[in-house]
Amino acid sequence: MATYNLKINGKIRQVNVDPATPLLWVLRDHLDLPGTKYGCGVAQCGACTVHLDGTAVRSCQLPASAIGKQAVTTIEGLSAKGDHPVQKAWLEHDVAQCGYCQAGQMMSAASLLKTNPKPTDEEIDAYMSGNICRCGTYLRIKEAIKSTAKK
Amino acid sequence: MNTTKTTHNRRSFLKTSLLSGGGMMLSVSWLSSFKSADKLQTLNLPEQSAMLNGYIQITADNVVKLLCPNPEFGQNVMTSLPMIVAEELDVDWKNVVVEMGPHDNTKLGAQFTGGSNSVRMYWKPLREAGAAARHLLRQAAAQTWNVPVEEVTTKAGVLSHANGKSANYGEMAGKAATLEVPKGLKLKAPKDFTIVRKSKKNVEGQKIITGKPLFGLDYRVDGMLIAMIQHPPAFGMKLKSFDALQTLKMPGIKEVFSLKLYEDGFEQGGFDTRTFNDLLVVVGKTTWEVMNARKKLLAQWEPVGDTKDVMAGRGGKREVVVPGGLESTSTQLEKMQELSQKPAQQLRKDGDPETAFQHAAQVIERTYNAPFLAHNCMEPMNFFAHVTDEKAVLAGPLQAPGWIEPTLSKILNLPADKIEIQMTRMGGGFGRRAYGHYLTEAALISRKAKAPVKLIYTREDDMTYGIYRPMYTATYRAALDANKNLIAFHVKGGGIPEHAIHANRFPAGAVENYLAEGWQIPSNITIGAFRAPRSNFNAAAEQSFLDEVAEAMGKDPIEFRLELLKRAKENPVGKNNEYDPDRYAGVLTLVRDKSGWNKPGNEKYNRGVAAYFCHNSYAAHVVDIVTRDGQPYVERVFSAMDCGIVINPDAATNMVQGAVVDGIGNAFYGALTHKNGAAEQSNFHNYRLIRHNEAPKSIDVHFVENDLDPTGLGEPPFPPVFGAVANALYKNKGKRFYNQPFQNEMDKRM
Numbered sequence: 001m002a003t004y005n006l007k008i009n010g011k012i013r014q015v016n017v018d019p020a021t022p023l024l025w026v027l028r029d030h031l032d033l034p035g036t037k038y039g040c041g042v043a044q045c046g047a048c049t050v051h052l053d054g055t056a057v058r059s060c061q062l063p064a065s066a067i068g069k070q071a072v073t074t075i076e077g078l079s080a081k082g083d084h085p086v087q088k089a090w091l092e093h094d095v096a097q098c099g100y101c102q103a104g105q106m107m108s109a110a111s112l113l114k115t116n117p118k119p120t121d122e123e124i125d126a127y128m129s130g131n132i133c134r135c136g137t138y139l140r141i142k143e144a145i146k147s148t149a150k151k
Numbered sequence: 152m153n154t155t156k157t158t159h160n161r162r163s164f165l166k167t168s169l170l171s172g173g174g175m176m177l178s179v180s181w182l183s184s185f186k187s188a189d190k191l192q193t194l195n196l197p198e199q200s201a202m203l204n205g206y207i208q209i210t211a212d213n214v215v216k217l218l219c220p221n222p223e224f225g226q227n228v229m230t231s232l233p234m235i236v237a238e239e240l241d242v243d244w245k246n247v248v249v250e251m252g253p254h255d256n257t258k259l260g261a262q263f264t265g266g267s268n269s270v271r272m273y274w275k276p277l278r279e280a281g282a283a284a285r286h287l288l289r290q291a292a293a294q295t296w297n298v299p300v301e302e303v304t305t306k307a308g309v310l311s312h313a314n315g316k317s318a319n320y321g322e323m324a325g326k327a328a329t330l331e332v333p334k335g336l337k338l339k340a341p342k343d344f345t346i347v348r349k350s351k352k353n354v355e356g357q358k359i360i361t362g363k364p365l366f367g368l369d370y371r372v373d374g375m376l377i378a379m380i381q382h383p384p385a386f387g388m389k390l391k392s393f394d395a396l397q398t399l400k401m402p403g404i405k406e407v408f409s410l411k412l413y414e415d416g417f418e419q420g421g422f423d424t425r426t427f428n429d430l431l432v433v434v435g436k437t438t439w440e441v442m443n444a445r446k447k448l449l450a451q452w453e454p455v456g457d458t459k460d461v462m463a464g465r466g467g468k469r470e471v472v473v474p475g476g477l478e479s480t481s482t483q484l485e486k487m488q489e490l491s492q493k494p495a496q497q498l499r500k501d502g503d504p505e506t507a508f509q510h511a512a513q514v515i516e517r518t519y520n521a522p523f524l525a526h527n528c529m530e531p532m533n534f535f536a537h538v539t540d541e542k543a544v545l546a547g548p549l550q551a552p553g554w555i556e557p558t559l560s561k562i563l564n565l566p567a568d569k570i571e572i573q574m575t576r577m578g579g580g581f582g583r584r585a586y587g588h589y590l591t592e593a594a595l596i597s598r599k600a601k602a603p604v605k606l607i608y609t610r611e612d613d614m615t616y617g618i619y620r621p622m623y624t625a626t627y628r629a630a631l632d633a634n635k636n637l638i639a640f641h642v643k644g645g646g647i648p649e650h651a652i653h654a655n656r657f658p659a660g661a662v663e664n665y666l667a668e669g670w671q672i673p674s675n676i677t678i679g680a681f682r683a684p685r686s687n688f689n690a691a692a693e694q695s696f697l698d699e700v701a702e703a704m705g706k707d708p709i710e711f712r713l714e715l716l717k718r719a720k721e722n723p724v725g726k727n728n729e730y731d732p733d734r735y736a737g738v739l740t741l742v743r744d745k746s747g748w749n750k751p752g753n754e755k756y757n758r759g760v761a762a763y764f765c766h767n768s769y770a771a772h773v774v775d776i777v778t779r780d781g782q783p784y785v786e787r788v789f790s791a792m793d794c795g796i797v798i799n800p801d802a803a804t805n806m807v808q809g810a811v812v813d814g815i816g817n818a819f820y821g822a823l824t825h826k827n828g829a830a831e832q833s834n835f836h837n838y839r840l841i842r843h844n845e846a847p848k849s850i851d852v853h854f855v856e857n858d859l860d861p862t863g864l865g866e867p868p869f870p871p872v873f874g875a876v877a878n879a880l881y882k883n884k885g886k887r888f889y890n891q892p893f894q895n896e897m898d899k900r901m
């Protein structure tokens with residue numbers, strides 16, 4: 001067990017966990033931030049995507065000990081009022097079916113748009129293909145990303 | 152399976168009551184009759200619906216709260232069902248608040264999400280609920296204003312009279328609550344709809360995009376423990392002994408125990424399917440700790456041998472022998488090949504197919520195979536349970552709380568009214584969550600651990616401890632005479648552990664001489680409903696076969712199907728044909744026109760078409776393949792649907808698009824195989840799901856416009872995707888593919 005002061009959604013949160021505990025479970029089980037989802041635990045589905053210093057990472061693969069001073073942003077902290085351009089685009093296109101994968105999809109999309117504000121279809125595919133949607137909402141996700149890029 | 156009351160006479164009981172704060176609540180109970188041939192066959196549901204009850208609450212400050220009776224797994228019922236009430240209530244959708252109802256089959260009906268039933272089942276009752284409430288509000292206004300009720304009109308939640316008086320619903324709700332519920336209400340004509348048929352956004356959209364704890368896996372209470380099950384490593388194995396010493400030394404671990412899910416002789420209902428009966432359970436404080444500690448278990452497993460399950464059913468109790476043995480896909484395929492040559496059970500026969508085949512100028516015979524499929528709901532199976540001697544509280548993702556409650560009641564020895572099941576939003580269902588064994592497991596674990604517990608399946612558990620889509624095969628034969636007329640059709644289907652044949656579906660009824668047969672091989676690999684059960688294989692095989700027959704006859708595949716449907720309509724062969732030829736032809740002509748079939752401008756594409764009827768609705772797709780990086784890629788799809796009145800068009804379009812993506816993914820990649828009883832796939836690195844870059848660039852969805860009562864949409868668009876993909880793939884690769892998943896056949900891996 002070790003104590004960490006993690007910077008999460010702009011706040012310092014203290015946790016006492018086994019250093020190997022993936023950030024995903026730190027968020028879900030210790031910090032009551034269940035917006036970040038478990039889908040595979042092996043970096044294959046993207047449901048657990050969060051931002052580490054603004055870049056998308058798979059939180060199921062990131063041990064608590066490796067976070068250090070890097071800032072973590074989860075879906076709960078993507079925007080204060082749920083009005084990040086990606087979130088707005090997701091509502092506008094009514095993207096979700098079951099919705100389970102969508103936090104991960106939005107975190108990936110927000111990270112993509114930050115470095116590449118006008119991605120092509122191919123760039124969207126390349127960046128987003130680590131995020132599985134079992135309900136098959138891929139077309140709407142792409143439309144939502146593209147509509148954000150237009151603004 | 153428990154049926155409460157059934158009747159063919161429609162009666163309704165409406166009850167009003169005063170809400171605290173002066174509003175009204177309308178409870179409506181129906182004894183309604185509804186029949187669903189398709190559902191009966193595929194899901195073994197009771198023949199008529201149970202009592203149905205919808206709730207409308209209107210507060211004095213004019214907030215209209217509508218309860219959604221059915222669990223939500225992404226098909227958007229939390230939006231579409233309340234829309235139906237709101238339509239007849241004539242309320243402003245902006246003022247509507249939707250909440251998931253509690254589990255209460257007496258008040259809220261069957262509460263089953265699956266079989267494409269939700270909208271179909273609740274369409275009439277919810278409309279009547281809305282109409283009754285509206286009438287009471289008008290009556291209240293009429294009495295208050297001293298005018299005849301006929302002169303009180305409503306518009307978007309406002310009551311008014313020509314004399315200038317007006318009031319919102321909230322103002323009249325208190326009085327309305329004291330009035331007698333009327334009889335013989337008139338429902339709106341479809342042309343007057345203002346909410347239904349107008350796209351409305353998902354009522355939980357804002358919660359989804361902000362990561363609110365909506366799902367079962369997100370549910371928690373203070374002091375809740377986490378449990379995981381170590382299941383046997385292979386089908387056909389069971390627990391012999393275990394040593395938990397190392398596990399118990401790990402941080403956060405509370406206890407390890409073994410558990411028997413069903414006692415010997417337990418009478419299983421149709422949805423009590425469970426994969427393994429002897430479970431080894433680790434209980435601890437957090438998910439990660441339990442996950443890790445479980446790896447330290449030293450367990451010995453042994454072969455189960457043949458076992459007997461006792462099944463309860465409509466025909467009474469019966470014993471089913473579950474064969475022991477460690478099965479492998481390769482030997483299963485050999486066994487299927489062997490049985491396909493043997494005599495099978497006749498399911499339907501028209502004319503004299505034997506003679507017709509003997510005299511045929513040409514016989515086309517093809518065999519199709521498809522593997523087990525894992526549902527792979529994005530949210531793995533999980534359930535919360537807190538069971539004490541007095542009561543049981545459970546919460547989590549489940550498609551049919553009413554089916555598991557009697558099971559729980561028996562196993563926990565608690566009366567049904569001491570069992571509370573809360574329905575969380577589900578991260579996908581696809582049929583998997585109709586089987587509530589994981590809920591019973593959670594309940595037993597909680598009782599033994601004497602604590603609130605959340606049972607969690609890891610992805611590996613979820614995939615290897617499944618209730619899969621069965622493994623299917625079918626051999627189709629067509630006889631052509633010297634003039635290339637289709638004179639006989641024969642299908643012989645088999646599977647592990649069931650065949651998929653729907654003997655009374657198309658092309659039955661359209662061919663003079665017809666024979667359908669089926670056979671099956673029992674297995675210990677557990678199977679169950681998977682999005683459009685059986686149809687998802689039939690549509691793939693039959694629609695590929697018809698494509699090949701059309702080609703042999705020198706006919707356009709759409710024209711060929713339309714000719715058969717014309718025959719089925721004008722001069723149907725045999726009895727009990729399940730489909731409506733007009734609606735079937737309707738989706739084919741719609742997809743033909745919308746896709747520009749045979750029209751110039753589409754030369755770049757390798758096109759395939761398929762159509763199918765299942766779950767009371769009709770679907771047709773044209774799939775357009777191009778070669779991309781040397782691989783076939785479905786770039787574009789056109790879909791035509793006939794599901795009657797479409798409640799929420801944009802959400803319906805989303806669901807069809809999702810079904811198309813799902814179908815393409817499973818056709819190309821989906822497969823669960825076994826070696827010596829053990830699943831060979833365990834996570835998404837070796838069970839391939841379709842991803843962003845493999846999804847089409849466009850899926851153009853069209854609905855046949857008619858005023859038929861809604862007939863369901865979750866499943867029907869899924870099956871024909873497989874056939875259309877297969878037919879387009881033939882055009883792309885110049886060869887036919889008979890074995891799913893097609894990517895494996897292309898790579899020669901099956």
Ligand code: FES
Pocket residue numbers: 037038039040041042043044045046047048049058059060061
């Ligand atoms: S849970 Fe992390 S990628 Fe799937």
Ligand code: FES
Pocket residue numbers: 096097098099100101102132133134135136137225529578579
């Ligand atoms: S919306 Fe269900 S998994 Fe993506």
